[in-house]
Amino acid sequence: MTQTMGHANLADKIGQELPYLRRYARALTGNQQTGDTYAAATLEAILADRSLFDSAQSAKVALFKAFNQIWVSSGAPVDHTDGEGDGSPEARAQWRLAGLTKHSREVLLLHAIEGLTIDQVAEVIGASKDEAAELLTIARTEMAKAVTGRILVIEDEAIIAMDIMAIVEQMGHRVTGNARTRDAAIKLARKDPPDMILADIQLADKSSGIDAVAHILKEQGDIPVVFITAFPERLLTGERPEPAFLITKPYSEEQVCSAVSQAMFFASTQTLST
Template sequence: MSLSQLVAPHLPYLRRLSRALTGSQTSGDAHAVAALEAIVADPDLLRRDIAPRVALFRVLLDIWQRVPTNRAEGADAPVGAIERHAGQALSVLGLRARAAFLLDVLEGLSREEIGQALGASPEEVDRLVQEASREISAQIASDVLIIEDEPIIAMDIEALVEGLGHRVTGIARTHAEAVASVAVHRPGLVLADIQLADGSSGLDAVNEILTRIEVPVIFITAYPERLLTGERPEPAFLITKPFSVDAVRAVISQALFFGQQAQGPASRAAAG
């Protein structure tokens, strides 16, 4: 099997993890490209003694942890709002703890696989995940708008979000309802499905909302690979259906870590 054949099936998940780590499509995809370039230059980086997806994550995380601007704000820190907020967030939650938590609840890796990706023992992985969980549990609550056309799913998300300590200020089933809800109550976070009840697009609804306010957005979809091609502006944060409580908690926390005012054009979804 060629290198490209080995890597190709795992690229959407490499992009998803990289975007969740950095908080934007642009920065996340840049890190993912850097990881792929490193592997092309030295194929031995893609260790054959561990699963290809885990090996890809290992290369990505090594690059991510070595980039100075990912460590703290300073002379070399980027000037973008997202990156500034990211630097502040990282001072609260360590790089390795955040990575371990995302590998656990977002990517569903085992403790052994997380250890392989991070170069950590199972005991250290447990400690890192617990550290992240403690920090995330202390997260300040936010007002959440849910854009979801399936009533049962919307109710499940509402109960889940409120169980995490957040407040649901509205549930919209269509593009028009979503825009109207934002006009009544400005949310601190938006959770949006892709396909809505009237045939409209959650992507379009979110794009219109983002012309009016700056707010973190998380998309919910059963087909993440369709939104993780890297070919156009795409969401930074995705939750895959069917979703778990821990996955939702992880992604909500990541989105809020980057600040309600940190969402610029680079993190907005393109109209579908």
């Protein structure tokens, strides 16, 4: 009975944090399917060896630490090749990623997007607090020099839209405009095709930001997208096509910068400047 309750308690703890592990894994890989594969591998490893999930830690730290062991053991799939490979979106993304300091992206995502303290980040990646802090500083510097391009903002709240546009413009991107509805977003994308889309889920006329993005991608091809939502767990189930990049309202400036920079690394267009 005690063992059964133990399994149930473990499952409950993991279940609460699993959506956020999916978000982290998808951001690292730039792909929903690949990210979810790593998340599934983490769960399988924990089931095979429950000691990987240290109950003395917070559930989130324990789960992310177990994931990191899988991630590192697989070689954190970055193809360290010369040049831009075969010219495919994946090859260009991996080529850019190969130029970043090892483990800096992990630290940035864990801290900026997942909200872990530097102490917790250090525990997850198996480093000292000072080493983790240094990697965070390096990551911020490297991301500031990252790919830039044209960004379409889809947000129905004027104040939030202005804030987001100001953040991405300070990063060196050009905002093509802001749309408050699905139809306006499609029209604006046709007028000035974006390199990336930053979209809210619920729009002014009750239309869907997801529908707007899906229509734009159907017309213009694969464009990196960052979604903003107050309910991230609803888009992190793994049960259907879902975004690889997702930030939560209320957001911080660092979260927006991190998510946009990560998404830009996986941009498929060749019009971006580096």
